Structure formats: structure tokens, C-alpha cells
Amino acid sequence: MNRGVSWFNITSIVLGFAFLYLPIVILIIFSFNESRLVTVWGGFSTKWYSELFNNQGLMDAAWVTARVAFVSATVATVLGTLAAITLVRFGRFHGRTLFSGMVYAPLVMPEVITGLSLLLLFVAINFDRGFWTVAIAHITFSMCFVAVVVQSRLVSFDSSVEEAAMDLGCPPAKTFFVVTLPIILPAVVSGWMLAFTLSLDDLVIASFTTGPGATTLPMKIYSQVRLGVTPEINAVCTILIALVTIGVVTASLVSKRQELERKRAEAAAKAQ
Incomplete structure (x- = not known):
């Protein structure tokens, strides 16, 4: 039964x-296809x-896309971290329900x-x-993800x-930057990486808020795919997959390293 x-x-x-990853593997393989026909293998080529x-x-x-993702992820990380601190540290305050609803609304919208x-x-x-309207739109929907992580x-x-x-005389602001921020830094970095990835991937919101000279890569890919998939599309998608994979692995390694250092510090403190 168990077997x-x-x-x-x-x-x-x-x-x-x-089902999830086989199409991605096929896309990566055919990005090295010699033939211009994306469904016919003509040999290995770069x-x-x-x-x-x-x-x-x-x-x-x-x-x-890279500029929008960097700006929106950075601003969203700052605002999302402040929102998370407000929700956790300030307890119940007047308007908390409205504030939390506004923060988390983009998650389900x-x-x-x-x-x-x-x-x-x-x-x-x-x-x-243009550029700034797309960046503001990405900040709006990615900030809530950062707030959840932090x-x-x-x-x-x-x-x-x-x-x-x-108690030792450290001011509140300095306490946050010297004590609190280094401890929660893995979560902040993870939130930044998540916001950056969401911005790279967005198509729908960018399509509504873009303007002249602010065409993002997903929009460009979508417009070209409607006329037929080309090998260049496979190549650019492979590069995007590689960048996202490197970012996720890096964030995971940083998080694990910070967690190990925290546990070592706690063990040293208990030993003393």
C-alpha cells in the first residue's frame, strides 16, 4: 500500500x-537551432x-525593461518595508484596516x-x-509583495x-539601520528580487500605462510572436530565464548565509 x-x-x-518545465527546456534547446524554422532542428548554432x-x-x-525593473523594485522595496514595519510594530491604530486593505489589494486585483x-x-x-508611468504602475503592484515578505x-x-x-543610548533611527535592517536584510533582498522579477515579467499593466519610447521587452516579444515565433525570440527568452534563475539562486544563497550567521550569533550569545 505504501509502495x-x-x-x-x-x-x-x-x-x-x-508539464511546467518541459516547454521551457524545449524553448532553450531550440534557441540553439541552426534552422530559422523553430519547429525543425537543423543543427547546433549560437x-x-x-x-x-x-x-x-x-x-x-x-x-x-531593465531600467523600469530596477527603479520600480528599489522604490517598491523601500515602501513595502515601511508598510510592513507599520503593520507589525504599530499594533492597532485608527485606519489600520483601510491601510492594510490598500497595501494588499493589488495581490488579488x-x-x-x-x-x-x-x-x-x-x-x-x-x-x-512613458517610462515613469510604467515604473509607477510596477511600484503599485509589486510593493505589496515586498510588504508580505518583509x-x-x-x-x-x-x-x-x-x-x-x-537602552544603551542608540537613537531609534540608528537602531533601525544598525540593528534591525541587517537582521531583516535577507527578507528585504528577497522582496527586491521578487519585485524585480515581477517587473521583468509584466505585460498587461505595462501595455495600459506605456507610451512612446517606453516599449518593454514582454510587449516587444508579444507583438513579434503574433506574427510568428522567430529564433531571436527563443534566444531572448532563454537569456531572461537565465537571469531570473541566477537572481533566484543568488537570493536563496544570500538568505541561507544570513540565516546561518544569525543562528551562530544566537548560539554565541547563549554560550556567553
């Missing part, structure tokens, strides 16, 4: 992972990566509604659409460390 259940679980996991870097339209879209509402806002205030770390945070620092 049957075990084989059933293994088979389910294998089929599930194959020429499409050279062609990709000579494609000025894709390069401009990639540069816009359909992207079409978010993009349309932001478009109507920018039109109402006569704000020219809040989960602050809930288990030992506030006695901060109290000890302030």
Missing part, C-alpha cells in the same frame, strides 16, 4: 514538473544570439483592472505616459535586541 502510494506520488510529481544583439528594437526594449485604473488616473491628471520576517523578529540597543 503504491509512493509510486503514485513520484509519478504525479514527475508529470507535474514535466548565431541567433549574435542576431539578437544586432536587433536594435529588442535591445532598446530590453534596456527600457486583476491586472486588467489595475492597468485600466492607472491609465484613467494618468489621463485624468494629464500625465504623459512582514513575515518581522513577525518572528526578536525585539529585545532593539530594546537593548536603545
Whole structure:
């Protein structure tokens, strides 16, 4: 009975992972295809990566996407961290329910509604659409993800460390930057990486809020795929997959290292 259940679980996991990742593996393989026909294997070649870097339209879209992702992830991390601190440290205050609802609303709001509402806002205030409207839109929906990640770390945070620092004469602001921030830094870095990845991946909201000269890479890929998949598209998607994978692995390693250092410090403190 247990053996049957075990084989059933293994088979389910294998089929599930194959369904999720086999198309990605096929895309990566065909990005090294010699043939221009993406469904016919013509031999191994890296020429499409050279062609990709000579494609000025894709390069401009990639540069816009990278700038938008960096700016939006950085601002969203700052605002999301402040929101998480407010929700965890200030307890129940007047308007807390409204504040938490506004912070977490983008988590459950359909992207079409978010993009349309932001478009109507920018039109109402006569704000020219372009790079900054896309960045503001990405900050709006990615800030809540950062708040969730940082809040989960602050809930288990030992506030006695901060109290000890302030008892020794450390001002509250310095206590945050010297004591609190280094401890919650893995969560902050993870939140930044998550916001950066979400910005790289966004298509719907950027389509509503973009303007002249602010075409992002997902929008460029989508517009070209509608006319047919080309080997350059496979190549640029492979590079995006590699960047996201490197970022996730790096954030995971940093988080594990910080966690080990924290445990060592706690063990040393208990030994003393």
C-alpha cells in the first residue's frame, strides 16, 4: 500500500514538473537551432544570439525593461518595508484596516483592472505616459509583495535586541539601520528580487500605462510572436530565464548565509 502510494506520488510529481518545465527546456534547446524554422532542428548554432544583439528594437526594449525593473523594485522595496514595519510594530491604530486593505489589494486585483485604473488616473491628471508611468504602475503592484515578505520576517523578529540597543543610548533611527535592517536584510533582498522579477515579467499593466519610447521587452516579444515565433525570440527568452534563475539562486544563497550567521550569533550569545 505504501509502495503504491509512493509510486503514485513520484509519478504525479514527475508529470507535474514535466508539464511546467518541459516547454521551457524545449524553448532553450531550440534557441540553439541552426534552422530559422523553430519547429525543425537543423543543427547546433549560437548565431541567433549574435542576431539578437544586432536587433536594435529588442535591445532598446530590453534596456527600457531593465531600467523600469530596477527603479520600480528599489522604490517598491523601500515602501513595502515601511508598510510592513507599520503593520507589525504599530499594533492597532485608527485606519489600520483601510491601510492594510490598500497595501494588499493589488495581490488579488486583476491586472486588467489595475492597468485600466492607472491609465484613467494618468489621463485624468494629464500625465504623459512613458517610462515613469510604467515604473509607477510596477511600484503599485509589486510593493505589496515586498510588504508580505518583509512582514513575515518581522513577525518572528526578536525585539529585545532593539530594546537593548536603545537602552544603551542608540537613537531609534540608528537602531533601525544598525540593528534591525541587517537582521531583516535577507527578507528585504528577497522582496527586491521578487519585485524585480515581477517587473521583468509584466505585460498587461505595462501595455495600459506605456507610451512612446517606453516599449518593454514582454510587449516587444508579444507583438513579434503574433506574427510568428522567430529564433531571436527563443534566444531572448532563454537569456531572461537565465537571469531570473541566477537572481533566484543568488537570493536563496544570500538568505541561507544570513540565516546561518544569525543562528551562530544566537548560539554565541547563549554560550556567553
